[in-house]
Amino acid sequence: MKRSSISGLLLVxxxxxxxLWAAWRLNSSPTGGGPQGTRIQGxxxxxxxxxxxxxxxxxxxxxxxxxxxxxxxxxxLLALVEPSRVLAVTYLAVDERVxxxxxxxxxxxxxxxxxxxxxxxxxxxxxxxxxxxRGEIVKLLQESGLVVFQFQEFDSIxxxxxxxxxxxxxVGEEAKAEGLIAEMNARLQAVASRxxxxxxxxxxxxxxxxxxxAGAETSVHDLILHAGGENLAAAQGLVGITTLSAERVLAMNxxxxxxxxxxxxxxxxxPASLLHPALYTVxxxxxxxxxTLPQRYMTTxxxxxxxxxxxxxxxxxxxxxxxxxxx
Amino acid sequence: MTIVKAxxxxxxxxxxxxxxxxxxxxxxxxxxxxxxxxxxxxxxxQLHVTDDGGWTSTHAAVILQVRLPRVLMAGxxxxxxxxxxxxxxxxxxxxxxxxxLLGVSSGAALGAVLTLHLSLATxxxxxxxxLAFLGGLMAAATVYGMATSGGKxxxxxxxxxxxxxxSFNVALTSFVLxxxxxxxxxxxxxxxxxxxxxxxxxHVRLSAPIVLxxxxxxxxxxxxxxxxxxxxxxxxxxGVDAQRxxxxxxxxxxxxxxxxxCFSGTVGFVGLVVPHMLRLLVGPGHQRLLPASxxxxxxxxxxxxxxxxxxxxxxxxxxxxxxxxxxxxxxLYLLRANRRILEPL
Amino acid sequence: xxxxxxxxxxxxxxxxxxxIGYRADAQDILQxxxxxxxxxxxxxxxxxxxxxxxxxxxxxxxxxxxxxxxxTLDGQPLAQLSRKAVARHIALLPQQTRIDFGFxxxxxxxxxxxxxxGRLQLPSPDDALAVQRAMSATETLPLAERLITxxxxxxxxxxxxxxxxxxxxxxxLLDEPTANLDIAHQCQVMALLQRLADxxxxxxxxxxxxxxxxxxxxxLILLHQGRxxxxxxxxxxxxxxxxxxxxxxxxxxxxxxxxxxxLLWFPLPEKVLAPDGSMG
Numbered sequence: 021m022k023r024s025s026i027s028g029l030l031l032v033x034x035x036x037x038x039x040l041w042a043a044w045r046l047n048s049s050p051t052g053g054g055p056q057g058t059r060i061q062g063x064x065x066x067x068x069x070x071x072x073x074x075x076x077x078x079x080x081x082x083x084x085x086x087x088x089x090x091x092x093x094x095x096x097l098l099a100l101v102e103p104s105r106v107l108a109v110t111y112l113a114v115d116e117r118v119x120x121x122x123x124x125x126x127x128x129x130x131x132x133x134x135x136x137x138x139x140x141x142x143x144x145x146x147x148x149x150x151x152x153x154r155g156e157i158v159k160l161l162q163e164s165g166l167v168v169f170q171f172q173e174f175d176s177i178x179x180x181x182x183x184x185x186x187x188x189x190x191v192g193e194e195a196k197a198e199g200l201i202a203e204m205n206a207r208l209q210a211v212a213s214r215x216x217x218x219x220x221x222x223x224x225x226x227x228x229x230x231x232x233x234a235g236a237e238t239s240v241h242d243l244i245l246h247a248g249g250e251n252l253a254a255a256q257g258l259v260g261i262t263t264l265s266a267e268r269v270l271a272m273n274x275x276x277x278x279x280x281x282x283x284x285x286x287x288x289x290x291p292a293s294l295l296h297p298a299l300y301t302v303x304x305x306x307x308x309x310x311x312t313l314p315q316r317y318m319t320t321x322x323x324x325x326x327x328x329x330x331x332x333x334x335x336x337x338x339x340x341x342x343x344x345x346x347x
Numbered sequence: 348m349t350i351v352k353a354x355x356x357x358x359x360x361x362x363x364x365x366x367x368x369x370x371x372x373x374x375x376x377x378x379x380x381x382x383x384x385x386x387x388x389x390x391x392x393q394l395h396v397t398d399d400g401g402w403t404s405t406h407a408a409v410i411l412q413v414r415l416p417r418v419l420m421a422g423x424x425x426x427x428x429x430x431x432x433x434x435x436x437x438x439x440x441x442x443x444x445x446x447x448l449l450g451v452s453s454g455a456a457l458g459a460v461l462t463l464h465l466s467l468a469t470x471x472x473x474x475x476x477x478l479a480f481l482g483g484l485m486a487a488a489t490v491y492g493m494a495t496s497g498g499k500x501x502x503x504x505x506x507x508x509x510x511x512x513x514s515f516n517v518a519l520t521s522f523v524l525x526x527x528x529x530x531x532x533x534x535x536x537x538x539x540x541x542x543x544x545x546x547x548x549x550h551v552r553l554s555a556p557i558v559l560x561x562x563x564x565x566x567x568x569x570x571x572x573x574x575x576x577x578x579x580x581x582x583x584x585x586g587v588d589a590q591r592x593x594x595x596x597x598x599x600x601x602x603x604x605x606x607x608x609c610f611s612g613t614v615g616f617v618g619l620v621v622p623h624m625l626r627l628l629v630g631p632g633h634q635r636l637l638p639a640s641x642x643x644x645x646x647x648x649x650x651x652x653x654x655x656x657x658x659x660x661x662x663x664x665x666x667x668x669x670x671x672x673x674x675x676x677x678x679l680y681l682l683r684a685n686r687r688i689l690e691p692l
Numbered sequence: 693x694x695x696x697x698x699x700x701x702x703x704x705x706x707x708x709x710x711x712i713g714y715r716a717d718a719q720d721i722l723q724x725x726x727x728x729x730x731x732x733x734x735x736x737x738x739x740x741x742x743x744x745x746x747x748x749x750x751x752x753x754x755x756x757x758x759x760x761x762x763x764t765l766d767g768q769p770l771a772q773l774s775r776k777a778v779a780r781h782i783a784l785l786p787q788q789t790r791i792d793f794g795f796x797x798x799x800x801x802x803x804x805x806x807x808x809x810g811r812l813q814l815p816s817p818d819d820a821l822a823v824q825r826a827m828s829a830t831e832t833l834p835l836a837e838r839l840i841t842x843x844x845x846x847x848x849x850x851x852x853x854x855x856x857x858x859x860x861x862x863x864x865l866l867d868e869p870t871a872n873l874d875i876a877h878q879c880q881v882m883a884l885l886q887r888l889a890d891x892x893x894x895x896x897x898x899x900x901x902x903x904x905x906x907x908x909x910x911x912l913i914l915l916h917q918g919r920x921x922x923x924x925x926x927x928x929x930x931x932x933x934x935x936x937x938x939x940x941x942x943x944x945x946x947x948x949x950x951x952x953x954x955l956l957w958f959p960l961p962e963k964v965l966a967p968d969g970s971m972g
Contacts (some may be wrong), residue, residue: 032489036519043464043523072469111661135544135663136413141379143405152530155472156545164408173530232529261528440792567811574803576793580786583755585859586779586807631793 057151057172060189067189069169072151077167082192083146089134091119093148093171095322096184098124099200100193107144108132117282120316120324136160146190173321175239177208177246180321200323207326208246211333215248222336224249225274225304227264228318229281229291235259239321247332249276266296276336277304281312286331288312311335355635358628362642366422369646373418373653374410378661381406412548420546420554420610421652422645425617427558427607429625429644430565431600432618433637437572438593439502446604446618449509449597450486453516455608456539458482460520463535464527476550476609483605486512491597499590505597541614541667543652550610557606561599562641568596569633576631614667616674617644623681647673704731705766705862707752707782707894713760714744714751721747722918725761731862734889735896736905738930739915740939745898746787748915749865752896753784765862779807783861787868789852794839797851801827804858826857830884846877853884864888866897870904882908902939903956906930914938927954 061068066080086101087108088094094113097106098121106128112118113125125131132138136157139147147161151172161168169190174183181201188197224244226234234240234251235258244251252274253264269277279290290310299305313335317328374386385402389410402410431446439448447453459479462468468475494500494508524535571592574582582589608614621644622636629635648666651673655664707729714722721744729735729752737745750756752763754770763770765781783804804826805819827833830850835843840851849869856864869885870878886908889895899905905912905926912929914922916938922929935943946955 039461040519040522043461044526131661133661133663135378135661137409138378138661140408140413141405152466152469152534154475154534154545155468156547156550159472159549160412160545160547164412440790570803570806570809573795573799574806576790577803578786578788578790580750580755580784581789583775584753584779584782584784584786585803586774586776588775626793631795632799 057183057186058168058170058190060169060186065192069167069190071168071170075162077162079146079167079190081145083144083167083190085142085144086146086148086191087130087132087139087142087144088113088148089132089139089153090148090150090171091319092173092183092321093187094119094125095121095320095324096187097148097191099323100184100188100196101191103127105191107142108139116284117315118319120320120322120327136164140164140166148187148190175237175242175321177204177239177242177325180239180323180325183321184323204323204326208329211246211248211329214337215333216337221248221250222309223252223255223273223275224336225252225269225272225277226318227269227277227279227290227294229279229293231263231265231294232261233258233264234261239325240318243317243325243328243332246329247336249332249336266294266298270298270302273302274304275307276309276311277302278311278313278332278335280315280318282315283312284314286311286313286335355629358635359638359642362639362646366642366646366649369649369653370418370422373421373649374414376653377409377414377656379406379409381410386410416548416551417543417546417652418649419551420543421649423551423554423558424543424607424611424614425621425648425651426562426641426645427554427603428614428617429621429640429647430562430637431604432644433622433625433633433640434565434572434596434600435618436622437576437633438596439506440576441506442623443619445615446600446608447513447613447615448506449601450490450512450516451483451601451604452608452613453513453520454486454489455479455483455605456613457486457516457520457523459538459609459612460523460535463531463538464523466531473549476553479609480605483608484601486516487601487605500593502593537665538612539667540665541612541670542655542663542665543611544663546610554606554610558603561603561606562637565596565599565603566634566637568592569637572596572633572637573631611666614648614670616670616678617648620674620678620681621647624677627681704892705781705894706730706764707863708764709752709761710764711761712748712751712758712763714747714756715759720918722751722758725915725918725920727913727920727923729863729894729896731892731894732889733894733896734886734908734910735894735913736899736909736911736926737896737913737915738899738902738905739921742917743915744918745915746867749784749867749896749898752863753782753865754778755784776807779859779861781861782863782865783856783859784865785852785856785867785869787871791840791848794841796836797832797838797840797843798823798827798836800840800851801832801854801858804855807859822858822860823854826854829857829888830854831880846873846880849873849877849881853881857888861893863894863896866895868898868900870899870901878904902930902935902943906956907953930956 057072059070061070065082066078069077069079084105085107086097086105088097088106089110091110091112094109103124108130109125109128111131111133114122114131116122119125130142132142134149134153134157139161144166146167146169148169148171149158151170153170158168158170171183174180181204184197184200188194226240226244233253236254237259238261241251241254252272256272277290279294281287281291288308288311290312304310313328313331316324317331320328371383371386375381375383385406389402389407393411428446432444435444435446435448436442458481459475462475462478467478490505490508490512491500493512494504524532527535571587574585574587575589575592579589622640625636625639625643629639651669652666655666655669658664709725709727712722712725713720725748737748739745747756751758754763757771765773770778801823802819805822808819809815827836830853832847832850832854835847835851840848843851869881873881882904885895885897899909909926911924912922912926913920914929914934921938922934932943932945935941941958944957944959946957948955
């Protein structure tokens with residue numbers, strides 16, 4: 021082979037290696053360094069919305085025709101505003117497996133997805149979209165004269181509460197938001213107070229149906245923490261969502277394993293796809309401390325995460341309270 | 348098997364009419380049905396021909412901001428891919444050749460996947476098509492570089508080189524997919540399956556000049572392509588500079604493919620099946636086949652995009668899925684009905 | 693029959709090779725070849741396999757660039773002419789031509805007009821006339837609307853001839869024009885070549901069939917291992933001695949009583965190969 025071909029191939033190989041390394045490293049952050057969500061200024065209407073590129077849009081009055089295109093904002097909105105003000109929610113909102121508000125969502129007149137045509141045709145006066153929605157579609161909506169709020173997903177309870185405040189600001193229900201947040205904190209406090217004081221935190225592992233686990237900087241991590249457990253994945257140094265093989269689970273030896281499923285209430289046992297025969301040596305399996313929680317607790321980044329905390333806490337500590345969890 | 352004996356102009360006129368008809372249908376149908384009259388008056392108003400009202404502002408927004416650029420992109424993408432496929436089939440003497448042969452599609456896919464994975468697209472949304480375009484061109488350049496030695500680029504080596512580079516790109520893409528997190532994964536898969544839901548006027552402005560000018564230049568080389576089919580030696584003695592011709596045509600086909608795939612994602616079967624369909628209708632002469640392929644491909648994709656939007660309302664199917672569902676059975680039919688075309692190969 | 697193919701052409705053209713050498717893959721395929729062909733000649737290039745006959749033809753047509761020496765057409769070096777200009781004067785029909793797609797016969801012949809048209813030029817009446825003449829000379833007019841993939845092998849060859857003739861060349865170079873043709877078509881082709889030569893086209897063909905070369909051509913060029921061994925009238929070039937030395941077979945000469953044309957016969961070797969590989 022000629023020298024130029026060899027050096028050309030080496031260059032390509034080097035470039036590939038650099039690119040892959042960059043891809044690997046930059047994957048660690050769950051929010052992925054995406055743009056900031058929309059910020060909002062002003063106490064009473066009109067308010068100014070500022071998106072991540074600095075573009076400013078005026079929200080002239082309290083929005084009465086609100087369209088929500090993310091499940092998180094579906095859940096938050098339905099708790100903050102009267103249903104008559106909500107024009108549209110996502111299709112997922114009526115899906116019992118993933119939504120925490122299926123009944124209330126069923127009453128909303130329109131179910132939509134992130135489709136420019138559908139949204140424009142509804143002519144809402146405020147649209148909540150995900151911050152990672154394709155930039156072209158956001159542009160299309162903005163250029164059609166709609167006011168777009170880009171909702172950034174956050175993965176800790178504290179930042180979820182910040183988000184609730186942001187949404188409330190946009191729809192003019194700041195007082196209700198504070199009430200909601202206060203209720204959240206009260207319930208979390210109640211859970212914390214019932215935790216056994218001197219016992220060590222149980223080593224808990226979340227293991228999703230496709231083998232994924234949640235390390236630090238995830239909502240599930242916060243879930244486990246507030247439920248009085250120790251997130252084994254985070255303790256091992258994992259950040260974000262990663263996949264675990266049965267081998268690693270064996271090595272970690274958790275005391276409790278919980279997974280997610282489509283039913284509405286927590287169940288004992290794990291999904292069949294995870295039941296590796298070798299796992300019988302794991303402490304959690306031996307003590308039968310394996311559960312399946314409803315999927316909607318795992319994916320939610322709204323106030324309903326508190327329900328998940330309560331459910332998990334109940335499962336983790338019912339034994340120490342003397343009762344077997346009646347599931 | 349019929350070959351339309353009509354004059355070339357008549358065939359082109361018919362195809363243009365079909366394209367316009369498909370376009371109007373695509374503008375009228377969707378999650379919101381807009382009556383045809385409104386569309387016509389709206390368009391005429393845009394072209395400053397009439398001043399009438401007669402449409403709602405919602406409909407105006409939907410048609411002018413969302414559907415019209417989308418339909419235009421569908422036409423450009425379909426035309427570009429079909430034309431590129433025709434050129435590939437002619438140069439490689441291979442009825443199974445398609446636009447992605449020189450690694451353009453796989454390179455663009457890799458560029459797009461990396462951009463989405465690294466969330467670069469959220470910095471500026473034009474980064475996604477830009478890096479996909481770059482990826483496509485780089486892949487094609489690599490393929491060409493690997494296959495060229497001593498100033499000559501033999502066709503067989505080019506084919507093999509394209510397969511090698513494409514496989515490599517696919518491997519890298521799979522790797523990135525395997526380490527991506529869930530939200531990005533979905534976006535990546537949707538891009539890989541092709542879709543025009545994010546089409547804007549900016550896309551049209553960026554791609555239309557390249558596609559239309561590139562297509563026009565390719566059509567100028569119709570006779571050369573005809574002659575190239577007769578083998579390199581005969582082409583040379585007929586006065587065709589075979590090497591240069593091939594270089595130019597492959598460059599144009601590559602550029603055409605890259606510029607449309609970077610906006611639409613990977614859409615298969617258009618570049619493979621449409622040239623065959625049109626060859627059945629207008630014959631293998633490239634003077635008719637090239638413009639016919641472009642128009643036929645444009646119509647095909649406009650209709651495919653329409654189907655993607657309305658078939659399973661209110662969901663939206665991916666474009667690549669529709670083209671595959673239509674393309675595969677048709678291709679099988681082609682194979683059976685026209686064995687003779689493929690016999691010499 | 694057909695009228696004269698070339699309208700009027702009394703001008704004589706000269707295609708000349710001066711000390712041509714061609715080298716590829718570190719091998720000398722042609723060495724020191726000098727010859728000249730004028731309009732109206734009917735030349736056959738003969739030689740064993742690997743002698744470089746096809747290569748010589750391609751160098752003569754300007755398809756391959758000679759490594760040494762130069763090819764001139766009426767004094768002008770071929771290398772200085774554009775491909776199209778060369779194609780207007782010299783047509784080369786290779787041994788194999790791919791016919792994959794179903795073009796109509798008249799379209800195929802029409803491609804021969806490429807060297808005469810600018811890129812943006814529309815077909816002119818001259819083009820139609822040239823195509824007409826080419827097809828009538830090759831007797832392929834009845835096939836005009838048929839698909840090239842649907843005609844027989846012999847007819848296909850004639851169509852390709854017509855394509856070459858549509859170039860209105862001064863010199864027609866052919867690489868084994870009669871290979872894979874049945875007898876009727878072989879005769880038809882040879883008659884056509886003779887007629888073309890009579891009308892002023894310089895015809896040079898690579899011929900494998902020595903008997904055919906001897907019978908039908910007016911001048912023979914014998915190539916052996918890339919060198920020009922003999923150049924002249926057929927009887928002088930192909931005699932028992934040259935055939936034995938170059939082709940390594942025995943030959944017997946006969947004469948047809950009626951026409952006086954020479955005929956060749958090659959008896960099969962009587963002994964099988966000796967153990968050391970030598971012929972008996």
